[in-house]
Amino acid sequence: MRDTQRERHRQREKEKQAPCRGARCGTRSQAPGSRAEPKADAQPLSHPGLPVFVTVKLRMARIMEPLAKKIFKGVLVVELLGVFGAYFLFNRMNTSQDFRQTMSKKFPFILEVYYKSIEQSGMYEVREQDQEKWLNSKN
Known part of the structure; x- marks a missing residue:
């Protein structure tokens, strides 16, 4: 039953797409041999049933598609580098107390984020151990 409905729908769609015979079809009359023939696997840039402004938008979309892919890939690479x-x-701060001391001097806000994240996991003694060692090393 679904197959017959699909066939009817396809038939209706074919009937709606009658060939265009106007100046706005996107086809131009040219002298034979004035332009090279398109490749066999090339897709047409215009659709005979669409108005000219829609055809132009389709062309722009096809031109912008490679640019959008490049931008997406760039954003993806930047996000992966960030992760x-x-x-x-985090791994370096988690394994080296000397590195944490360097971070406390140069980037204290990053070290604070590290302390808060490990305190969320239940490790409260790391901050106190660091402060004790740094105070003892000054004396």
């Missing part, structure tokens, strides 16, 4: 950078920084 791996954050992981590397």
